[in-house]
Amino acid sequence: GRRADxxxxxxxxxxxxxxHLAGSLSRMNREVLVIDxxxxxxxxxxxxxxxxxxxxxxxxxxxxQLGVASFGRAVVAIGAxxxxxxxxxxxxxxxxxxxxxxRATSQKHAKILSSVGAHHVIFPEAETGERVAHxxxxxxxxxxxxxxxxxIATVRVPESLVGRxxxxxxxxxxxxxxxxxxxxxxxxxxxxxxxxxxxxxxxLVVEGGIDQVQRFAGLR
Ligand code: ADP
Numbered sequence: 001g002r003r004a005d006x007x008x009x010x011x012x013x014x015x016x017x018x019x020h021l022a023g024s025l026s027r028m029n030r031e032v033l034v035i036d037x038x039x040x041x042x043x044x045x046x047x048x049x050x051x052x053x054x055x056x057x058x059x060x061x062x063x064x065q066l067g068v069a070s071f072g073r074a075v076v077a078i079g080a081x082x083x084x085x086x087x088x089x090x091x092x093x094x095x096x097x098x099x100x101x102x103r104a105t106s107q108k109h110a111k112i113l114s115s116v117g118a119h120h121v122i123f124p125e126a127e128t129g130e131r132v133a134h135x136x137x138x139x140x141x142x143x144x145x146x147x148x149x150x151x152i153a154t155v156r157v158p159e160s161l162v163g164r165x166x167x168x169x170x171x172x173x174x175x176x177x178x179x180x181x182x183x184x185x186x187x188x189x190x191x192x193x194x195x196x197x198x199x200x201x202x203x204l205v206v207e208g209g210i211d212q213v214q215r216f217a218g219l220r
Pocket of ligand 1: 012013014015016017018035036037038041055056057058077078079080081084
């Protein structure tokens with residue numbers, strides 16, 4: 001049933017991005033309402049997702065009838081049609097959705113989405129491309145960028161540093177980052193201390209400014 005606590009998410013658009021997003025959210029046990037105007041797509045996904053309905057999301061009245069206003073978050077996953085994406089964001093703004101995430105396919109698209117009231121604009125293709133580039137050329141495995149110039153990353157331990165301790169590495173003086181954990185493949189994460197030795201084939205979890213973390217990982 002629908003929760004009144006606003007933890008549910010409305011996903012609009014069952015393209016490649018939206019369908020993966022909706023699938024991930026429902027595997028995370030979030031209540032998900034999925035909307036698409038294409039009956040074939042609705043039909044195709046309704047076996048795998050809990051609540052998939054056919055509607056034109058640019059119609060505020062249709063969204064209202066579906067109870068969209070009682071959800072805390074909506075993601076507009078429409079990519080190809082800028083018009084449909086912008087009008088959908090407008091309809092959600094009119095409904096007073098507290099958290100509207102919208103997918104942009106270009107900088108201009110992003111600008112319009114923000115100016116009509118989207119709270120978060122995302123660029124899945126650009127972000128995935130960047131992430132994969134990092135994975136391919138660097139020791140960086142995961143890289144999470146937060147606002148305000150802060151990042152957390154997992155970085156492979158370089159062969160040249162195996163057996164040294166965190167104290168010897170002096171990550172703070174030399175790179176301006178902090179090593180917060182170390183991990184061997186298949187083993188549990190351990191919080192790092194000065195005496196933690198860098199394991200062969202292992203991973204470090206580091207935090208700091210975005211440039212600093214990238215420099216530590218050998219990216220700059
Ligand atoms: P992707 O690049 O992720 O495959 P698309 O932009 O091709 O994304 O897919 C967008 C989805 O959004 C399509 O399934 C389309 O039917 C749906 N869509 C487009 N306009 C509307 C609308 N006005 N209302 C509801 N769904 C829409």
